[in-house]
Each structure stands twice: as C-alpha cells, then as structure tokens.
Amino acid sequence: MKKFNKLVSVVVASAMVLAMAGCGGSDAGNSVNNSTGNNSTVENSGAANNSAANNNAEGGNGAASGTFKIGGIGPTTGGAAIYGINVMNGIQLAVNEINAAGGVNGYQLEVNFQDDEHDAEKSINAYNTVKDWGAQMIIGCVTSTPCIAVSEETHKDNMMMLTPSGSAVKCTQYDNAFQVCFSDPNQGAASAQYIGENKLGEKIAVIYDSSDVYSSGIYESFVKGAANQDFEIVVAEAFTSDNKTDFSVQLQKAKDANADLVFLPIYYQESALILTQANSMGYAPKWFSCDGMDGILGVENFDVSLTEGVMLLTPFAADAKDAASQAFTASYRAAYNDTPNQFAADGYDAVYILAEAIKQSNANPSMSVSELGDALKAAMPQITVDGVTGEGMTWVETGEVNKAPRAVVIKNGEYTAM
Amino acid sequence: MKKTVRSNLITMGLVVAAYIIVQILIGTGNISSLMKGLLVPLCIYAILAVSLNLTVGILGELSLGHAGFMCIGAFSSAFFSKCMNMFVPGMPGGLRFFLAILIGAAAAGIFGILIGIPVLRLKGDYLAIVTLAFGEIIKNLINILYLGIDENGVHFSFKSSLDLHMEDSDKIIINGAMGITGTPNNSNFTIGVILLLITLFIVLNLVHSRDGRAIMAIRDNTIAAESVGIPVTKYKMMAFSISAALAGVAGVLYAHNLSTLTALPKNFGYNMSIMILVFVVLGGMGNIRGSMIAAVVLTLLPELLRGVVSDYRMLIYAIILIVMMLFNWAPACIEWRKKITATVKSKLSKNKTAKEV
Numbered sequence: 001m002k003k004f005n006k007l008v009s010v011v012v013a014s015a016m017v018l019a020m021a022g023c024g025g026s027d028a029g030n031s032v033n034n035s036t037g038n039n040s041t042v043e044n045s046g047a048a049n050n051s052a053a054n055n056n057a058e059g060g061n062g063a064a065s066g067t068f069k070i071g072g073i074g075p076t077t078g079g080a081a082i083y084g085i086n087v088m089n090g091i092q093l094a095v096n097e098i099n100a101a102g103g104v105n106g107y108q109l110e111v112n113f114q115d116d117e118h119d120a121e122k123s124i125n126a127y128n129t130v131k132d133w134g135a136q137m138i139i140g141c142v143t144s145t146p147c148i149a150v151s152e153e154t155h156k157d158n159m160m161m162l163t164p165s166g167s168a169v170k171c172t173q174y175d176n177a178f179q180v181c182f183s184d185p186n187q188g189a190a191s192a193q194y195i196g197e198n199k200l201g202e203k204i205a206v207i208y209d210s211s212d213v214y215s216s217g218i219y220e221s222f223v224k225g226a227a228n229q230d231f232e233i234v235v236a237e238a239f240t241s242d243n244k245t246d247f248s249v250q251l252q253k254a255k256d257a258n259a260d261l262v263f264l265p266i267y268y269q270e271s272a273l274i275l276t277q278a279n280s281m282g283y284a285p286k287w288f289s290c291d292g293m294d295g296i297l298g299v300e301n302f303d304v305s306l307t308e309g310v311m312l313l314t315p316f317a318a319d320a321k322d323a324a325s326q327a328f329t330a331s332y333r334a335a336y337n338d339t340p341n342q343f344a345a346d347g348y349d350a351v352y353i354l355a356e357a358i359k360q361s362n363a364n365p366s367m368s369v370s371e372l373g374d375a376l377k378a379a380m381p382q383i384t385v386d387g388v389t390g391e392g393m394t395w396v397e398t399g400e401v402n403k404a405p406r407a408v409v410i411k412n413g414e415y416t417a418m
Numbered sequence: 419m420k421k422t423v424r425s426n427l428i429t430m431g432l433v434v435a436a437y438i439i440v441q442i443l444i445g446t447g448n449i450s451s452l453m454k455g456l457l458v459p460l461c462i463y464a465i466l467a468v469s470l471n472l473t474v475g476i477l478g479e480l481s482l483g484h485a486g487f488m489c490i491g492a493f494s495s496a497f498f499s500k501c502m503n504m505f506v507p508g509m510p511g512g513l514r515f516f517l518a519i520l521i522g523a524a525a526a527g528i529f530g531i532l533i534g535i536p537v538l539r540l541k542g543d544y545l546a547i548v549t550l551a552f553g554e555i556i557k558n559l560i561n562i563l564y565l566g567i568d569e570n571g572v573h574f575s576f577k578s579s580l581d582l583h584m585e586d587s588d589k590i591i592i593n594g595a596m597g598i599t600g601t602p603n604n605s606n607f608t609i610g611v612i613l614l615l616i617t618l619f620i621v622l623n624l625v626h627s628r629d630g631r632a633i634m635a636i637r638d639n640t641i642a643a644e645s646v647g648i649p650v651t652k653y654k655m656m657a658f659s660i661s662a663a664l665a666g667v668a669g670v671l672y673a674h675n676l677s678t679l680t681a682l683p684k685n686f687g688y689n690m691s692i693m694i695l696v697f698v699v700l701g702g703m704g705n706i707r708g709s710m711i712a713a714v715v716l717t718l719l720p721e722l723l724r725g726v727v728s729d730y731r732m733l734i735y736a737i738i739l740i741v742m743m744l745f746n747w748a749p750a751c752i753e754w755r756k757k758i759t760a761t762v763k764s765k766l767s768k769n770k771t772a773k774e775v
Contacts, residue, residue, distance in 0.1 A: 029747050077732045078684070114724065115731075119684045121459060125721050128451040145680050148599055170599050170678075211595045213559045213680070216578065223580055238578075240558065241683070258508040 023179035059238030066365035068104065069356065070095070070351070072132030073123055073140030073150060074188035080118040083343045084142045086115045087164050089336050091139055092345030097331075104355045107365055111351075118139060120149035127153050136365065136372050137161070139350045142343065144168035144213045151177045158373040162354060164346035168213055172399030176373050178380055179354065179401050180346045180389065181315065184214060187290045190405045191263065191313055196229025200311070201261025201286055203234045207247065207274065208265050210238035211317035218265035218290055234259050239270075247274045251283055259288040268296040275306045291315060292343040297413065307410045315389035317408050317415035328388045342389070349387035356383045426622045429707040430615060431709025436691025437611045449680040456721055460714050462668045465617045467697035467713035469664035472621050475693065475704030476630065477657040478637030480546040483533070484665050485690035486553030487526040489681055490675035491666025493560055493592070495522035496601040499674065500591050501567065503602060509738035511574045514601040519670050521615070529556075530659035538654045553691055560597075598673075605675040613671065614710075617664050617712055621706055622683035624660065633657050700743060 009175040014093040072091050074084030102108065108212070114121035123146030124191045130138070141147040147166030154161040155174040163171050164180045167187070172179055182190070186252040195201060206222065209215035219236070226233055237250035241339045251274065254262055258286050262278075262285050264271050271293055296307055318329045318339050328348060332340040340348075354376070361379035363372055387393060390403030408415040440457065443449040466488065473481045496517040502514050537548050565574040566582050568589045573582040579593055592598055624630045634654050635643040644650055673679050684691060697716060701708030719738060723731035745751050 033621065076729075117684065119682070119687065120678050120680070122674075124455050125452060125724075128453075128455040129721075129724050132452050133451045145597075145678055145682070148678040149676045152603070168596070210578070211558075213596050216595050220578060220580055223578075236578075240561065242554075247678065 009274065028347055042224050056149050060141065067108040067110045068365050069134050069136050070111045070354065071127070071135030071140070072111055072178065072347075073126045073130065073138065073146070074113065074142030075118040075146075076113070076115040077116045078119075078378045080143055082341075083119075083165065084115070086341055087139075087142045087347035087350075088271060089332070089338075090164075090340065090344035090349075091351055093328075093332060093335055093344075094348045094351035094415050096335075098351065098355055104358045105362070105364070107358075108151075109351070109355070111139075116143075116146045116300040118146065119144050120146050123132060123150050123372055124153060129404075131157070131159075132266070133181075135159075136367075136369055137354060137376065139164060139347065139354070141166055144171055147171040148173075160357075160372040160373045160376040162350050164350045165343050168217060175397065175399070178353075178377075178395055178399040179344075180350050180387075180393075181401070182403075183220035184217030185224075185398055186400070187221075187313065187405075188218040188265065189219070189225035189288060191265070192222050192225030192229055194313065195261065195263070195288060195404070196226075199261075200288065202231050203257065203262055203287070204231055204261050205235040205237070205257060205259035206263045206265070207237050207239070207250045207254070209241060209267075209270065211240040211242070212266070214292065215266050222263065223267065231261075244270050245273065248275075248281065251278050251281060254285070255281070255283045259285055261288055264289040264293065265305075267292040268294065268299065271296055271297045272302045275310075278301065279303075279306050287311065291342050297357065297410070298307045298339060298341075304413050307413075310410045311407060312410075313405045313407050314342055314415075315403065315406060316340075316342045317406075319415045320408070320417065324388050326385070345388045349385070349389050349393075353383070353385050353389055353393070354384050422626050425707075426618075426626075428630065429622065429710070430618055432707065433611060433614055433618065433710075437607075440607065447638040452721060452724075456718065457607040458540075458605045458610050458671060460717055461607065461614050462671045462675070463694070463697065463713040463717045464710045465671070466665055466694045467666040467701065468614075468617050468621055468669070469661045470694045471698045471701070471704065471706055471709045472624070472657055472661040472664070474698050475702075475706075475709070476621075476637065477633055477654060477661075479538070479654070479658070480542065481549045481658075481661075481697075482546050482688060482691045482695065483549030483551075483553035483556075484661075484694050485686045485688070486549075486556040487662040487665035488669035488690070489553075489556050489560060489686035491522035491526040491669025492667075492679060492686075493598065494525035494666075494680070495519065495670040496598045496673040496679050497565075497591060498522075499601055499604075500598060503600075504589070504591075510723060511602065515674065518604075518674065519667060522666045522670035522673075523663040524666075526669065527659050527663030530662025531655065533662075534655050534658045538651065538658060544762050550652075550688055550691070553686075557681045557683070557686045560592070560686075561595050562669070564590065564594050565592040567740055577623070595680065597678065599678045599729070601673055601679060602673060603677060605671045607670055610671055612669055617667065618706065618710075620660065620664070625706070629653065649751055654749060656727065658755050700739075700746060701749050702746075 004086060072088060074087050075081050076084045076088060091111055091113065099108050112130050112135065114129050115127035116126040123141055138154055139162055141163060142165050143149050144166045147163050148168065148170045151161060151174055154176055158176055162176045164182065167181050167184045169183050171177060171187060205413060206219060208219040223233060234252045237253055241356050264274065264287060271289060287310040289312040293312040293315045297304055316325065328345065329340055332344060343407050356380040357376045360383050361375040363375045381397050383392045393401055393403045395401055408417055466484065470484045473479055498521045499514055499518050502509050533552055535553055537545060540548060564577050564579050564582055566573045566584050566589050568584055568586060573584050575581040579590055582590065584590065632648045635648060636653055640650060697713040698709045701712030720731055720735045723734055727734055
C-alpha cells in the first residue's frame with residue numbers, strides 16, 4: 001500500500017508536469033501566432049500594414065483581412081450567472097450583427113467569453129485565458145469586484161478594457177478602463193436628485209444590502225446627495241446576503257417611522273420579496289429603485305400587480321417604446337428565446353462602443369495590444385454613441401460615461417417612461 | 419538514510435523540482451499567461467491543504483473554519499501593507515511584505531488560540547459545527563467593518579463609511595463589503611514556493627518530533643494518551659494554532675496577489691473551507707504530500723478544462739472529483755488497483771528473468 005501510494009503520487013506528479021508542459025506546448029503555438037501579431041516582427045509588418053491600409057483606403061477597395069479579437073469576462077456559473085450570461089448573449093448578438101454588416105472598417109470581430117464565477121481570483125484566470133487566446137481588448141468584467149482585480153492586470157498590459165456593468169468607482173481607476181453603465185455614486189446621487197426635484201416623498205426609508213458593493217455604494221452616495229434635497233431619510237436598514245429572505249423587521253421600522261417612500265438600491269430578487277411582504281402587512285408606500293430592479297416583471301411565482309407604480313432609474317427597459325430598444329429586444333428574443341435585461345443591453349452596447357472607438361482611431365488588428373490600447377483610449381473621449389442604454393453617450397478620460405438617466409414607472413405590468 | 423527523512427526529502431524535492439521546471443519553462447517562454455497567473459494560487463492552496471492536514475489528519479479533529487483563519491491573515495496583512503504604503507512610503511517592498519507575512523501569521527495564530535480555548539473542549543461533529551460558525555462570523559464581521567485613518571486618528575464603525583465622519587474618503591482602508599482595494603502586489607511564485615517549503619518543513623518536523631507523536635497519540639486514543647501523562651489540551655492547542663497561523667500565511671499570499679480583497683462567501687466562506695477539506699481528504703488524511711498534490715491537481719483542473727469544454731467545465735470538474743475520490747479511496751477500487759499493480763509487477767519480473775536467461 002505504501003509503495004502504491006508512492007507510485008500514485010509519482011504518476012500524478014508526472015501527469016501534472018505533462019499537463020503543464022502540454023499547456024506550454026499549446027501556448028508555444030499560440031505565442032508564435034502572437035509574436036506575428038504582437039511583438040517585434042510586427043514593428044515593420046505593422047507599419048507595412050498601416051501603409052497598406054492607407055493605400056487601400058485611398059484606393060477605395062478595402063478588402064482588409066484580419067479580425068479583432070475581443071475577450072469577454074463575466075460569471076456564467078454560480079450566483080451571479082444570470083448577469084454574465086445576459087452580457088455574453090448581448091455581446092454575441094452585437095458581434096454577429098456587426099460581422100454580418102461587413103465588420104468594423106472591413107475587419108471582422110471575434111469574441112471569446114470566459115467564466116469568472118464572480119470571483120476576483122478566477123477573473124484573473126479568465127483574463128489570462130483570453131490573453132493566451134490572443135485577445136486585443138476586453139469587455140468585462142460584469143461584476144465590480146472582479147473588475148477591479150482585472151483592471152490591475154489590463155493596466156499592466158495597457159489593454160483596452162470596457163466594463164459593461166461594473167459600476168464601482170474603482171473599476172475605472174486606470175486610464176485604460178471605461179464604463180458603459182453608470183457608476184454607483186452617479187446612480188445614488190441621481191436618485192436623490194430625482195426624488196427631491198419631483199417631490200416624490202418627504203420621509204424616505206432605505207433598505208439596502210450592506211454586504212453588496214453595488215448596494216452599499218449607491219446607499220452611501222444617496223445619503224450624500226440627500227443632504228442637499230428637502231426630504232429626510234428617516235430609516236436606513238441594512239440586510240446581508242446571508243439573511244435576505246425575511247424583511248419584516250426592516251419594513252416594520254419603515255412603517256413605524258411613517259416613511260412615505262422606500263428607496264431600494266438592491267437587486268430584483270430581494271425587491272420582489274420586499275414588495276410581497278409589505279403588501280401582506282398592509283404597508284403601501286411609494287417605491288423607488290435603481291437599475292438592479294430591472295427584471296422584477298419576470299420573477300416567477302410573484303404577483304406582478306404589486307409592482308404597480310414602482311419607479312426605477314434604469315438605462316434600459318425591454319418594453320420601452322423607442323425604436324432602438326424594440327429592435328434590440330426583438331432580435332434578442334429571436335436569438336435566445338428570452339427577454340433581455342439591462343445587462344444584455346450593456347453588453348450589446350459595449351461592442352458597438354468598441355466598434356465606434358476602432359473606427360474613430362482607424363485601428364487595425366495587426367497593431368499590438370498596447371498600441372491598440374493607446375489608440376482606443378485616445379478615441380474614447382471623442383466618440384458619441386447612440387445605444388440601447390442611452391442616447392448620445394460620451395466618455396470622460398477617467399472612464400465614466402455621460403448619459404441621461406431614464407426614470408421609468410411600472411404601469412399595467414409594463415415599463416413606461418416617466 | 420532514515421525512512422522518514424527520505425520521505426520528507428521526496429516531498430520537498432517534488433516542490434523544488436516543480437519550481438525548477440516552471441522556471442525553465444518561464445525562461446524559455448513556453449508557459450501560458452493562464453499558467454503563470456495560476457502559480458501563486460497553487461502555492462496558496464498547497465499551503466492551505468498542508469496546514470489543514472495538520473488539524474484534520476494529524477490531530478484528528480474536523481475543522482471547517484480554515485477559510486476564516488485565512489481571512490484573518492489576509493485582512494490583517496493587507497491592512498498593514500496599506501497603512502505602511504500611506505504613512506511610511508519609503509519602506510522597501512520586500513521588508514514590508516516580510517513583516518506583513520509575520521503579522522498575518524501572528525494574527526491568525528492568535529485567533530487560533532482564542533478560538534481553540536473554548537472550541538477544543540468539543541469533539542467530532544460539535545467541533546466541526548463550531549469552527550464552521552466561527553468562519554462565517556469572521557467573514558460577516560469583516561463585511562461590516564469600516565476603518566480609516568487620517569490626521570485626526572483612527573476612525574472605526576460597524577454601520578457605514580459615512581459614520582466614519584472622515585473628510586477624505588480616500589483614506590478609508592477597510593470599506594465594509596468593498597473590502598480593501600489597492601494592496602500592493604508583492605506575491606510571486608518564488609516567495610510562494612519558499613513559504614510552501616517553510617510550511618512543509620514546520621509540519622513535517624512537527625509530525626516526526628516528540629510533540630508530533632504526542633499529538634498523534636491523542637488522535638488515536640485520547641484516554642490512553644491522558645493516562646500516560648500527555649497534556650491533551652496543550653498539544654491540541656499547539657496543533658490547532660500552528661495550523662491556523664499557516665493558513666494565515668496563505669491568506670497573506672492571497673491578499674498580496676490580487677489588488678482587491680473582499681470577504682465574499684466564495685473566497686472566505688464555508689465553501690472555501692470545504693474546498694480545502696476536499697484537498698485533504700482526496701490526498702489522504704495525515705498524508706502531507708498527498709494533500710499538497712491534491713490541492714495542485716484540483717486547482718489546475720477547472721482552469722485546464724477551460725480550453726476543452728468551456729461551458730460544462732464546472733459539471734465535468736464535479737464528475738472528475740467524484741471519480742477521483744472513488745478511485746483513490748473506494749475499497750473495491752483499492753483492491754482492483756492492487757491487482758493491476760501485482761500483474762504489472764509479475765509481468766515485469768518475468769521479462770527481467772527472461773532477459774537474464
């Protein structure tokens with residue numbers, strides 16, 4: 001037995017070494033490809049290509065070859081999988097559309113979406129995987145914590161990074177990272193401003209998830225923004241991800257304080273429970289929420305009539321009446337047999353934004369990762385994109401997006417613009 | 419050479435050999451970025467598996483709070499590094515990281531003793547449940563902890579970052595659910611391997627020392643051990659706190675490998691504790707080398723599957739885990755393996771004799 005144990009360990013160890021070597025081997029192939037794509041060889045061929053591209057542009061028959069490789073990172077397994085899968089589908093949809101329409105400047109797009117399980121450590125692995133694959137720019141991450149970890153790595157490589165839905169401020173701490181969605185402070189401040197200006201309530205209660213970056217980020221900026229408005233926050237109650245099924249204590253406190261509006265900067269799963277429990281205890285304030293509420297109309301075993309009159313700030317609503325949203329919703333339904341949520345829209349827009357930046361900077365796929373990064377981040381503040389998550393989106397150099405927040409109210413089981 | 423010494427040397431030699439092979443691969447550029455990024459996590463999980471094996475395999479107590487100790491090590495050291503960065507910017511990175519490792523190990527060790535005093539009175543399932551609860555408490559406390567330092571002194575709150583009443587929000591060090599961001603990235607593979615070797619050295623030496631024999635005597639029969647005058651509490655405490663301190667070291671490596679540190683259920687919750695336990699059980703309780711190898715294999719597996727079956731990799735990972743468990747430890751499998759090796763051996767010896775003839 002002892003001897004056998006030894007044998008097994010030797011076998012496993014050698015298998016490991018083989019696996020590593022195998023990896024190294026396959027990567028060797030990759031890195032050969034890469035080196036033609038990235039390294040010194042390209043210095044000249046890149047320049048040659050450039051002039052060739054210019055010639056082509058002048059000549060007018062731009063049959064350009066090569067593809068832009070886009071890496072995507074987000075959770076497709078685990079608790080946050082719904083967000084990652086939606087973003088992944090949104091990206092794929094946009095890439096298919098662009099490729100069918102002839103690509104960007106004649107170059108096709110190719111995407112490789114990797115799972116990060118909503119974990120900072122795994123997101124680095126996912127990033128390294130797409131890097132090995134030859135990614136030249138990143139759409140990701142979908143969630144904030146992994147996004148911060150990956151931005152550290154993309155900053156080292158000077159790779160362009162556009163997060164569809166990583167809303168924490170630190171996601172864009174480096175100059176190579178840009179956001180499609182609002183940052184948390186923007187959402188909180190915008191909510192406070194909206195409530196104050198439209199005099200929606202005087203006594204406000206807030207119920208938020210203190211163990212969630214998104215929720216506590218919005219809460220804090222909401223409190224700061226509320227200081228300038230003429231309403232009062234009477235109750236601020238927190239819950240954590242470990243006990244998010246019973247909200248009767250928080251609701252009772254809000255009721256006792258006579259709050260006439262409850263602000264819910266949380267995701268829709270908990271919101272559905274809160275609405276149900278408030279209804280059963282006979283508490284009917286106004287409800288106000290942010291983009292995390294998007295999706296509440298699709299919750300199963302939930303009385304949707306309870307959402308009547310709920311207001312939310314969201315960049316995208318699947319039932320919105322404008323042409324862009326309707327076209328996107330229709331093609332998404334056709335492709336995936338599912339109603340898109342805000343995350344799908346963010347992913348979809350992210351591809352179009354990158355395409356716009358590529359057009360603006362006249363980039364081509366033979367540029368190295370770092371050159372592309374420089375070109376694209378210089379182009380980002382110059383472009384304006386009309387997407388499904390907002391019209392006339394522009395970017396500042398620090399990476400934050402400028403777009404008008406849209407407030408919608410749920411009427412007759414549909415999102416209606418306010 | 420004594421048998422134990424040889425076995426120890428093989429274990430450490432494996433690590434050194436792996437290190438040399440990887441360095442050669444890096445030197446010749448034959449290693450993927452994915453692999454490079456995985457090197458430090460591999461060291462972290464190997465250290466965790468070896469340290470938990472001390473509690474589970476050698477001491478014979480089931481602990482499900484190992485991730486809690488890792489969490490303490492990670493946060494205390496990241497806090498230290500961040501403070502040093504802010505207030506003593508001139509400090510050399512190497513020295514800072516060295517001190518951070520010591521602080522992480524000490525903090526986790528002290529918590530190990532604090533937890534151990536009440537907890538080690540329990541046995542078996544009860545101990546497992548209490549350590550599980552402890553791990554969750556640590557994670558939740560850190561999730562609501564807000565701490566910042568500015569010229570007015572230390573600000574501290576359990577409510578929200580606004581309650582810190584600080585003028586400059588950049589000086590908040592631990593920011594509740596957002597954790598610590600901007601920890602310097604000091605971890606690298608060489609340091610990871612050195613720490614793993616130190617861990618192995620400590621654990622293997624402890625096991626083969628007089629103290630180690632006492633600890634194993636307690637595992638095998640507490641009453642008999644007590645009757646020959648072994649101070650049970652002392653030795654239990656010793657094994658438990660050393661195991662905790664080593665988990666703290668793994669936490670330090672973890673914290674300084676990523677720029678963002680948050681206490682999510684995924685990285686410091688009971689999922690992680692059970693993951694480490696899986697390494698130990700698969701590798702064999704009490705088998706230090708086995709648990710190290712199991713940690714490496716199980717960490718590599720889901721990442722290597724990325725290239726093959728991206729969509730179903732977590733499913734396949736689970737199936738492989740079940741198959742590996744069965745192959746290693748099901749009695750029928752053990753017998754079958756024995757038969758196979760016996761036939762292979764007899765064939766080999768036949769060949770040998772045939773050649774000699």
